[in-house]
Amino acid sequence: MRGDVLVESQEKAPYLFDAARHHATPIAVALPESSLDQRIALEIARDLKIPVITRGSGTSLSGQSVGEAMIIDTRRYLRSILQIDLDAMRVTVEPGLSLTALNTVLIPHGVWVAAEFPAGAEGTIGGMVGTNAVGRSALRYGDTASAVHAMDVVLADGTTARFGAFGDGGEMVLSNARLNQLIPQLFQIADGDRIASRASGIHRAMYRGGYNLAVFPSPQGQSGRSTSSMSGLVNFAQLLAGSEGTLATIQSVTLRLKQRPAHRAQVQLAFSGLDHLISQQAEIRALSPTAITFRDLDPRGRILVSVDFHEDDERSLQQRVHALEMLAADLGIVHVMSSGVAVSAIGSDQDVERPEICFDDCLVPTPSMMDVISQIDQIFVRHGVKGGWHGHAVAHGFYLRPVLSYTSVEPTRLQDIQAAIGTFVARFKREGYSRDLYSKIKAAFDPENRLNPGRIALPGG
Numbered sequence: 230m231r232g233d234v235l236v237e238s239q240e241k242a243p244y245l246f247d248a249a250r251h252h253a254t255p256i257a258v259a260l261p262e263s264s265l266d267q268r269i270a271l272e273i274a275r276d277l278k279i280p281v282i283t284r285g286s287g288t289s290l291s292g293q294s295v296g297e298a299m300i301i302d303t304r305r306y307l308r309s310i311l312q313i314d315l316d317a318m319r320v321t322v323e324p325g326l327s328l329t330a331l332n333t334v335l336i337p338h339g340v341w342v343a344a345e346f347p348a349g350a351e352g353t354i355g356g357m358v359g360t361n362a363v364g365r366s367a368l369r370y371g372d373t374a375s376a377v378h379a380m381d382v383v384l385a386d387g388t389t390a391r392f393g394a395f396g397d398g399g400e401m402v403l404s405n406a407r408l409n410q411l412i413p414q415l416f417q418i419a420d421g422d423r424i425a426s427r428a429s430g431i432h433r434a435m436y437r438g439g440y441n442l443a444v445f446p447s448p449q450g451q452s453g454r455s456t457s458s459m460s461g462l463v464n465f466a467q468l469l470a471g472s473e474g475t476l477a478t479i480q481s482v483t484l485r486l487k488q489r490p491a492h493r494a495q496v497q498l499a500f501s502g503l504d505h506l507i508s509q510q511a512e513i514r515a516l517s518p519t520a521i522t523f524r525d526l527d528p529r530g531r532i533l534v535s536v537d538f539h540e541d542d543e544r545s546l547q548q549r550v551h552a553l554e555m556l557a558a559d560l561g562i563v564h565v566m567s568s569g570v571a572v573s574a575i576g577s578d579q580d581v582e583r584p585e586i587c588f589d590d591c592l593v594p595t596p597s598m599m600d601v602i603s604q605i606d607q608i609f610v611r612h613g614v615k616g617g618w619h620g621h622a623v624a625h626g627f628y629l630r631p632v633l634s635y636t637s638v639e640p641t642r643l644q645d646i647q648a649a650i651g652t653f654v655a656r657f658k659r660e661g662y663s664r665d666l667y668s669k670i671k672a673a674f675d676p677e678n679r680l681n682p683g684r685i686a687l688p689g690g
């Protein structure tokens with residue numbers, strides 16, 4: 230294998246933690262130089278019978294990029310743009326490329342992969358797909374799964390395959406014996422269990438991780454949320470979005486491009502509290518913003534809310550901004566508007582960049598927001614600290630990230646707080662999961678449980 234292999238404790242140190250301080254010591258770290266080397270690293274791990282965790286930047290918040298395994302780091306070398314196809318509006322990249330780097334290269338073409346993450350999160354495309362990340366503008370553009378067109382993967386047994394839209398006219402073909410066995414097996418699993426999972430009434434839109442069962446057609450023949458746009462096709466690449474590296478290792482991803490919006494504006498508002506924001510959020514959503522984001526670490530205890538608009542037509546942008554200004558005036562809210570750049574009316578930019586400790590994150594349906602916040606608040610209070618929140622709106626609720634200021638907590642207490650929040654959030658996250666169904670899917674892909682074991686599901690239960 231060309232590239233680097235790290236085995237000494239000191240060299241492995243950067244791989245011990247994720248961004249929420251989940252911790253484990255890797256057996257070794259491989260940094261493959263090419264996708265062929267990535268396959269060879271996987272083969273070596275298979276021969277040695279050790280588990281594998283493929284990792285991008287390690288900025289995920291639920292421990293999914295750390296473990297006692299061979300870590301395969303894609304970020305150092307596997308970050309090429311393989312193809313920009315402006316006719317088909319697609320771009321194909323290696324998994325270690327960051328979204329920021331990709332979108333910067335795309336600027337002269339007037340297109341972008343429509344997702345925006347906080348400045349601190351330099352996540353890779355592989356990690357975005359692995360976690361089905363929801364950027365701040367997911368309200369308008371959807372989650373990462375909906376931007377995935379296809380991907381090249383290595384399965385647990387070493388088989389390489391292109392995953393994408395499967396069915397009449399789809400580009401995915403059953404090109405080898407392993408796929409010939411796997412794909413019918415997945416249809417069988419979905420057929421047997423799909424109705425029970427849908428009957429639970431829990432829409433996966435609220436659970437960005439886990440296996441994206443919405444790709445399978447519903448019993449009425451209607452496809453679920455983020456399937457291929459062509460009816461009758463099942464997009465197996467989208468099944469892998471959110472699977473946290475437990476089903477396959479991604480070697481390249483083909484993402485859908487969108488035209489860059491010609492005009493942008495941001496309005497900043499201050500609400501007296503989260504309950505105030507939650508009670509008014511439907512009226513703000515009705516103005517079709519691209520993003521509604523909030524944070525509550527304002528020293529005066531207010532909730533700082535940014536509302537973004539992206540429009541191709543400047544006039545309609547101005548109309549939306551004006552409508553929000555009127556609404557804000559009715560509500561007696563402090564506000565300021567700027568076109569094109571973010572202006573901070575309430576906190577300073579320095580506040581926004583202030584280092585914070587992040588904890589496990591989750592998507593919360595709007596009706597449950599206050600309850601979830603109050604339960605996590607109680608955890609903070611029990612540990613004698615004052616926590617805060619970052620969040621942004623998604624289709625049916627909010628993406629919520631509990632945070633603490635670095636200066637507000639002794640390091641020794643951190644682990645307990647993290648464990649308590651992790652346990653609460655994990656329970657909340659998994660509520661809608663059909664564990665049995667997930668176990669069957671995991672067993673079909675990775676019967677020996679070697680890809681990121683312990684995450685999402687175990688084969689056989």
Ligand SMILES: Cc1cc2nc3c(=O)[nH]c(=O)nc-3n(C[C@H](O)[C@H](O)[C@H](O)COP(=O)(O)OP(=O)(O)OC[C@H]3O[C@@H](n4cnc5c(N)ncnc54)[C@H](O)[C@@H]3O)c2cc1C
Nearest residue numbers: 285286287288289293352353355356359362363473474479
């Ligand atoms: C300050 C901050 C803000 C954040 N804001 C958001 C947010 O708004 N929305 C959001 O969704 N998340 C957010 N996150 C979480 C995280 O940054 C994102 O999920 C990010 O996209 C992860 O990218 P990464 O490269 O760090 O992935 P990693 O942490 O390295 O990996 C994440 C998962 O993807 C898998 N994976 C990575 N590469 C591959 C591959 N090649 N093949 C198969 N599996 C792979 C890993 O095994 C792991 O399970 C935030 C994190 C921080 C620290």
